[in-house]
Structure formats: structure tokens, C-alpha cells
Amino acid sequence: MKLEKATGIILKKHIIQEKDVIIDVIIQTTDHVYLRKKFIVYGILKSKKRSSVIVEIGNMVELNYYDKKEREIQTIKEINLINRYYELKDNYDKLVFLSILLELCNYASIADSHTIQDIYILLLSGLNYLQNFYKNDESLKEILVLLNQMNLSFKEIFLLFFSVRLLKISGYVGDLSKCSSCNNKIKEKAKWQEGLYFYCKECDPTSNIIDFFYLKILENITENKFNNFINNFIFLIQQFNIKKEEFLNVFHALENKINHYLKEVFPLDEKINLLQN
Numbered sequence: 001m002k003l004e005k006a007t008g009i010i011l012k013k014h015i016i017q018e019k020d021v022i023i024d025v026i027i028q029t030t031d032h033v034y035l036r037k038k039f040i041v042y043g044i045l046k047s048k049k050r051s052s053v054i055v056e057i058g059n060m061v062e063l064n065y066y067d068k069k070e071r072e073i074q075t076i077k078e079i080n081l082i083n084r085y086y087e088l089k090d091n092y093d094k095l096v097f098l099s100i101l102l103e104l105c106n107y108a109s110i111a112d113s114h115t116i117q118d119i120y121i122l123l124l125s126g127l128n129y130l131q132n133f134y135k136n137d138e139s140l141k142e143i144l145v146l147l148n149q150m151n152l153s154f155k156e157i158f159l160l161f162f163s164v165r166l167l168k169i170s171g172y173v174g175d176l177s178k179c180s181s182c183n184n185k186i187k188e189k190a191k192w193q194e195g196l197y198f199y200c201k202e203c204d205p206t207s208n209i210i211d212f213f214y215l216k217i218l219e220n221i222t223e224n225k226f227n228n229f230i231n232n233f234i235f236l237i238q239q240f241n242i243k244k245e246e247f248l249n250v251f252h253a254l255e256n257k258i259n260h261y262l263k264e265v266f267p268l269d270e271k272i273n274l275l276q277n
């Protein structure tokens with residue numbers, strides 16, 4: 001039995017017999033291999049030496065564990081906290097939001113083990129971004145005011161961004177720059193087909209400006225960092241000249257479509273309503 005070392009993010013935890021905890025972790029080993037693994041941490045909830053805070057979901061931890069290939073759950077020798085991301089957990093709403101991000105990564109990484117590295121990187125940068133944002137970030141203040149004026153919350157924009165990125169990683173987003181039928185560049189109007197595929201105005205006579213607006217938002221998400229996306233997002237809204245009273249309906253329709261698609265491709269719990277919190 002080999003002693004292994006890894007760092008990881010806790011996606012889920014289950015309490016066993018009021019004292020032990022099984023954690024489901026997305027890990028990066030010292031050889032830069034990315035995996036999903038379950039570990040049992042014996043006695044952590046009754047321990048006088050170690051705090052049970054260490055096994056919270058969303059924690060970044062360092063693990064020393066005995067790896068036995070044929071075993072489903074590995075045994076921890078030592079577990080250390082690297083980052084608790086406390087700023088993402090200091091009220092109930094934030095905790096719900098964090099658990100949605102973790103659930104999404106949980107289902108995406110169950111669905112396809114080849115994408116675990118990209119999911120790990122997306123989740124880690126998401127957690128770090130949110131931590132900085134909740135701490136002090138000044139760079140988005142102006143944009144937040146603009147979002148607020150349109151009755152959009154930072155959380156729903158972030159979740160939309162995160163969900164589309166996850167769909168992209170998992171291979172569920174087509175080439176958004178081209179028509180899925182004729183392969184030409186889509187201009188002015190588009191028609192949203194099944195999944196995340198679009199046709200140009202030549203291929204579908206029902207092409208319209210709203211679907212083209214959605215296409216541009218999705219394209220921006222897949223090509224930009226979050227701060228740049230959000231800048232472009234504000235610019236797109238102004239450019240498309242959608243009336244303020246119509247805008248919320250238009251935007252909620254986009255959220256609903258993404259929400260519906262997520263549930264179609266990942267085996268998500270029906271209770272989770274990703275983009276409506």
C-alpha cells in the first residue's frame with residue numbers, strides 16, 4: 001500500500017456513525033494527475049486535536065493517504081487545510097450558492113473523467129475569484145451598479161458564466177462562431193437549435209435578433225475571462241438596444257434555456273434550480 005500526496009477541493013461529505021466523515025474530493029496528485037476520489041477521515045467529528053472544520057465542503061485541502069487501487073474509499077493518514085474560503089460561507093445565501101457550484105462540478109466530473117483537470121482549474125479559479133470579490137474587489141463596482149439597475153444580480157451572472165464554461169469543458173457547446181448547418185459565420189440574426197447550436201439567417205428563415213444576442217453572450221463567455229465578459233456583456237446590452245422593460249424577460253429566457261440544458265446533459269437533482277436563486 002503506497003502513501004500518496006495530493007491537494008484537492010472537497011465537493012461532498014457524508015457523516016458516518018456520528019464521528020467519521022467520508023469526503024468526495026477532486027484532487028491533483030504530486031505527479032499532476034487529476035482524479036476524483038473518496039476518502040474516509042476517521043474520528044474527525046469527535047477529535048480533540050483536529051477541528052471538524054477541515055472536512056467542510058468547498059475547502060482546499062492537502063492530503064496524505066494510503067492508495068489501494070481496488071478499494072473505493074481510501075484512508076487518510078493526514079489532512080491539512082490550505083484554504084477554507086470562509087468568505088464564501090459566512091451567510092446562508094453564500095453557502096447555497098457555493099453548494100450549487102460544487103454540485104455542478106460534482107455532476108460534470110462524474111459524467112466524464114477525462115475533463116477533471118479542466119473542471120478542477122475552473123472550480124479553483126472560481127473559488128479564488130469569489131474570495132477576492134467578497135473581500136475587497138473594487139474593479140467591478142461600476143459594473144455592479146449597472147447590473148443592479150437592470151435588476152440582475154452578480155450571483156446569477158457568475159452562475160451563468162460558470163455553467164456555460166462547464167458545458168464547454170464537457171463538450172456540450174458547438175463552435176459558436178459558425179452556423180452549425182452551413183459552417184458560415186453568423187451575422188446579424190441567428191436561430192437557436194437544440195442544445196447549444198445555432199443556424200444563420202440563410203439556413204433558418206425564423207432567425208432573429210434575440211437569438212443572435214444570446215449567441216453573442218455565449219460566445220463572450222467561452223472566449224473571455226469573467227471580468228472581460230462582464231464588460232462586454234454591458235456593452236452588448238447597450239448595442240442590441242433591448243428595451244429596459246423587456247430586458248429581464250429576454251435574459252430570464254436565456255437562463256432558463258441554459259438551466260434546462262444543464263439538466264439534460266448532467267444527472268442533476270431536480271430540486272436544484274441553478275439559475276433562479
Ligand SMILES: [Zn+2]
Pocket residue numbers: 179180181182183184199200201202203204
Ligand atoms: Zn447557415
